[in-house]
Amino acid sequence: MTSTVIQQSEALDLEDTAVARKEHDASDRELVARLVDQARAEGLELVGENGLLGRLTKLVLESALEGELTDHLGYDKHDPAGRGSGNSRNGSRTKTVITDVGPVEIDVPRDRDASFEPKIVRKRQRRLSGVDEMVISLAAKGLTTGEISAHLAEIYGVEVSKQTISTITDKVIEGMTEWQNRPLDPVYPVVFIDAIHVKIRDGQVANRPIYVALAVTADGERDILGLWAGDGGEGAKFWLHVLTEIKNRGVADVLMMVCDGLKGLPQAIEQVWPQTVVQTCVVHLLRASFRYAARQHWDAIAKALRPVYTAPTEAAALERFAEFAEVWGGRYPAVVKLWQDAWAEFVPFLSFDVEIRRVICSTNAIESVNARIRRAVKARGHFPNEQAALKCVYMAIMSLDPTGKGRKRWMNRWKAALNAFEITFEGRLSATRR
Structure with missing residues (x-):
């Protein structure tokens, strides 16, 4: 009751x-x-x-x-x-x-x-x-403090000084520091390392690299591990510092590291993750080849090199490369030497499943990220210091895929490859996650 x-x-x-x-x-x-x-x-x-x-x-x-x-x-x-x-x-x-x-x-x-x-x-x-978020969003697209101030005055009738805008965007530095030190996954099937070059006015304007480490998670999601500023003369000591930092944040294993002939990086990888396969980015290798050839020969060189990186085995790739060298070596010996010097880091993926080859050869994984960063960097022109450049790149990264639609496409693209990674690397992908 x-x-x-x-x-x-x-x-x-x-x-x-x-x-x-x-x-x-x-x-x-x-x-x-x-x-x-x-x-x-x-x-x-x-x-x-x-x-x-x-x-x-x-x-x-x-x-x-x-x-x-x-x-x-x-x-x-x-x-x-x-x-x-x-x-x-x-x-x-x-x-x-x-x-x-x-x-x-x-x-x-x-x-x-x-x-x-x-x-x-x-x-x-x-x-x-909401105004702070608007300012940060505009800054992420590469607008300068003066352009943001003019935009707010024209569209909203709001007078915001350049100093105030700079103060607002400086708020992201605390978030950037926290993001750069966040815990990471214990294992990544593949990590891409690439450089974005920015102009920094340090006494005089000079090109400086900012390195982006982009990983694909075991679930097929994109995870940007961090940003590191260099001076262009990086070697094994610099890369050992970067990789040790990543390892200390929880990464026990990386199955494959894809990079672009960065000096000292393979030696540092060998010390931090001895089992990791170091793979030269094939697309970057092709682009580097074009730097030594006349424009009218680019298509012919690309066509002649295709049988090399699509060969079924390393032995077959060597045969195709010998044929390439015989035809083009006399005219462009620097192209032949480029491939010979990169051969040890070029051939690993030839022994892998076609699905792994496809994602390693494709630049979609990191180019979409780099394109957004380059737009923001190009709009700014040059930066007063390293911190300002890192802040701009970080804000561009945080503004990636705001609708979330790209996440689903990304994951679908990696499903077949992740299965191939699990088999090829004999359970390392799932063993470290348990």
Whole structure:
């Protein structure tokens, strides 16, 4: 009997809550309707100075601030319970905040002993978070502080100084440091290491590499492990530092490392992960070949080299390469030497399944990432220091695939290859995960 009464009571409470919610929603709609009618009567625009959205934002912010002060004091406005409480309302002060719909002037309530610390719009806060996110998004696309300032002034009528914009974007540095030191997976089937060259003004403008380590996870997802700035003269010591950092973040095994002839990297890999296969990126090797050949011969050289990297075995690849050298060695000996010097890191993938070959030969894995980074870097031109360049690259990476649609395509592309990795590397992919 008691249980039935409790159930009936709970049902009535739910019904009362639903009725109250409907009444609240109806009240909100009525308020919005009045504001819309008023805006129409006054000929107001939706956005812009004193626009409808600005008025709504003002109303919401001031109501929220009033509610916060009520919670702080412990009694409602004009409530006699506040008399003799030791603290009370003390008028308000006017403040302009920058919002997504433009600058909005609000009245911030105060208390007599100045102990009220609002959360919705903090003391000395002049921008709501949406504006910060907008600035960071524009910076991730490569806009300079001056261009962002001009954009906000033109589109939103908001005056934001270059220094303020720089201060906003500097907030990402803390997040970048945390991201660069986050724990990583215990095993990755493949890690691509590539360089993006940026111009840094350090006394004089010079090209400097920023290295990107992009991994494919055991589930087929993309994971950018980190960013490292170099000076162009990196060797085994530099790469040992980078790989040890990655290992210390939890990576016990990497099945295959794909890189572009980076000096000292194979030796460092041998020391950190002795079982890892070092593979030269075939596409980069082809591009490097073209640097030593006349433009009119590029297609012919590419056609002649194709049988080399598509050969079924290393022995067959050697035969095809000998044929290439016989035809083109006299005209372009530097191309032949390039392939001979890279041969030890070129041939490993020839012994693997066709699915592994396909993903190693394809540049889709990292080129889509590099393309976004290059757009942001190119738009900036050059950077005052290394930190500014790293910040720009990091923001470009964080803005990758905002809709998430690319994630599904990426994973589908890697399904067959991951099965081939599991078989070819005899269970190392799953053994380290257990």
